[in-house]
Amino acid sequence: MKQANKSRRGWMRTAFGIAAGAPGILAAAEKTATPPAAPGWNGLGPSYDIATDIVNLENAYYGIMSRPVAEDFKRNIDYLNLHNSRFLRREFDREGIEAIRAQLAQHAGVGVKEIALTRGATESLQNLIANYRPLAAGEGVMYGNLDYDTMIDAMDDLARRRGAGVARVTIPEPASRQNVIDTYERALTQHPRTRLLLLTHVSHRTGLAIPVAEIVRLARARNVDVIVDIAQSWGQLDFRIPDLGADFVGANLHKWVGAPLGLGFLYIKESRLADIDVQLGNTIHPANDIRARVNAGTVNVAATMTIPASLAFHARVPLAERAARLRALREHWVGQVLALPQVQVLTPQDPAMYGAVTSFRLRGRTGFDENVALARTLADDFGIFTVARSGPAGGACIRVTPSYYTTHADLDKLVAAIHKLARS
Ligand SMILES: Cc1ncc(COP(=O)(O)O)c(C=O)c1O
Numbered sequence: 001m002k003q004a005n006k007s008r009r010g011w012m013r014t015a016f017g018i019a020a021g022a023p024g025i026l027a028a029a030e031k032t033a034t035p036p037a038a039p040g041w042n043g044l045g046p047s048y049d050i051a052t053d054i055v056n057l058e059n060a061y062y063g064i065m066s067r068p069v070a071e072d073f074k075r076n077i078d079y080l081n082l083h084n085s086r087f088l089r090r091e092f093d094r095e096g097i098e099a100i101r102a103q104l105a106q107h108a109g110v111g112v113k114e115i116a117l118t119r120g121a122t123e124s125l126q127n128l129i130a131n132y133r134p135l136a137a138g139e140g141v142m143y144g145n146l147d148y149d150t151m152i153d154a155m156d157d158l159a160r161r162r163g164a165g166v167a168r169v170t171i172p173e174p175a176s177r178q179n180v181i182d183t184y185e186r187a188l189t190q191h192p193r194t195r196l197l198l199l200t201h202v203s204h205r206t207g208l209a210i211p212v213a214e215i216v217r218l219a220r221a222r223n224v225d226v227i228v229d230i231a232q233s234w235g236q237l238d239f240r241i242p243d244l245g246a247d248f249v250g251a252n253l254h255k256w257v258g259a260p261l262g263l264g265f266l267y268i269k270e271s272r273l274a275d276i277d278v279q280l281g282n283t284i285h286p287a288n289d290i291r292a293r294v295n296a297g298t299v300n301v302a303a304t305m306t307i308p309a310s311l312a313f314h315a316r317v318p319l320a321e322r323a324a325r326l327r328a329l330r331e332h333w334v335g336q337v338l339a340l341p342q343v344q345v346l347t348p349q350d351p352a353m354y355g356a357v358t359s360f361r362l363r364g365r366t367g368f369d370e371n372v373a374l375a376r377t378l379a380d381d382f383g384i385f386t387v388a389r390s391g392p393a394g395g396a397c398i399r400v401t402p403s404y405y406t407t408h409a410d411l412d413k414l415v416a417a418i419h420k421l422a423r424s
Helices: 002-016 025-030 041-047 067-108 121-130 149-162 177-190 212-221 270-275 301-305 307-314 319-334 368-382 408-423
Strands: 115-118 140-144 165-169 194-200 225-229 248-252 264-268 343-345 358-362 387-389 397-400
Touching: 002 067, 002 307, 067 115, 067 264, 067 301, 067 307, 115 121, 121 149, 121 225, 121 248, 121 264, 140 149, 149 165, 149 194, 165 177, 177 194, 177 212, 194 212, 212 225, 264 270, 301 307, 319 358, 319 408, 358 408, 368 387, 368 397, 368 408
Parallel strands: 140 165, 140 194, 194 225, 225 248
Antiparallel strands: 115 264, 248 264, 343 358, 358 397, 387 397
8 A cells, every 4th residue: 555655656746747745636737847948949859769761741640759758658658567457546547637637628728627538539529529419300510621531420420310411611722711711601601500510620631720710700600519620730730729719629639749649638618518418328427527428448548647748848849839830841841842833732821821731732633543652752762751632622632741850951852852743
């Protein structure tokens, strides 16, 4: 028993930077020490161990853990393996997980009762969509062509189960802030029975960042609820959950926060909790507890234990500065290919509408297979790893995603490759 208490304090102290003898785990977690001053970008790059056999410009799949986070994760695997169920049952399942949830709520700028941990954005959004209660037969759901396939499937499934209609929006290409807003406004007017709208803050297909708050306002005026997918934008753009104005949001932590794979959270505004049903009859938590909206069983606890280290590392550079750095990397390569008549860049030159992710295509090459082949050429002939994406109005494209450790030299390699391919 004595040993167990000692272990627990050891882990909590390490995870949260809690001073010895601090009163109350939760209170202490909220007071997590302010991280050291921002080291600047030259200081952050060396915190990553990066494979050097290829230039990785496919960082939208998931984010590489920085070295401090990866080391913490490994320590947590060992710690968990050593202390096993005693640590989980007596300590982590009661205090540890709640301290992490409290810290995450603070990070997101919402109340702790409004947040539940998940295994990623897919689980967060599937649970929100599938359990959305207000949709009635004869009403409708709406989503767009740039949304994520799994969420589109979930919206279709919800509509089918409820006897509701489906309205599909096509985001114009080229997109602009105004034409995106106009597109949703027109669609909501044309489909007045819409009850639920899915929005993806940053598209995984093109990198387009849409003006979510404005569209939420339009929807709210028509009594339409909005579920926002922030899988790509959380940690990539400078915002907090309340800025979106939406009542339902799904996120992960393993892309732009750089936590271990298999982590995310869902947000439900406290006053709207009853509008999302509990997950599959979950009785582990009472129905008035947001945690009843998730039931994932035994998860990767060592990953969960690493959330404090991930948030601490993420906080080393203010989000506004991180977001600006990512935008600047995107501008570095886009600025050098934009004038090429053969190249189409799929995010507009409006800094409010992109972050790190931006897709391009070679004019006329709109097929998915053609773009898969092009991504392969970029990898095999030029040593640059990207990915082909489908779904934009004008056809398939190549997604390019630098990250915190990407250098201008990496991007110049891409620029040279695009110039060569455009001429061929
Ligand atoms: C826009 C978008 N939504 C949802 C997801 C799913 O996220 P997760 O891997 O956390 O389940 C992704 C992942 O690529 C995404 O890009």
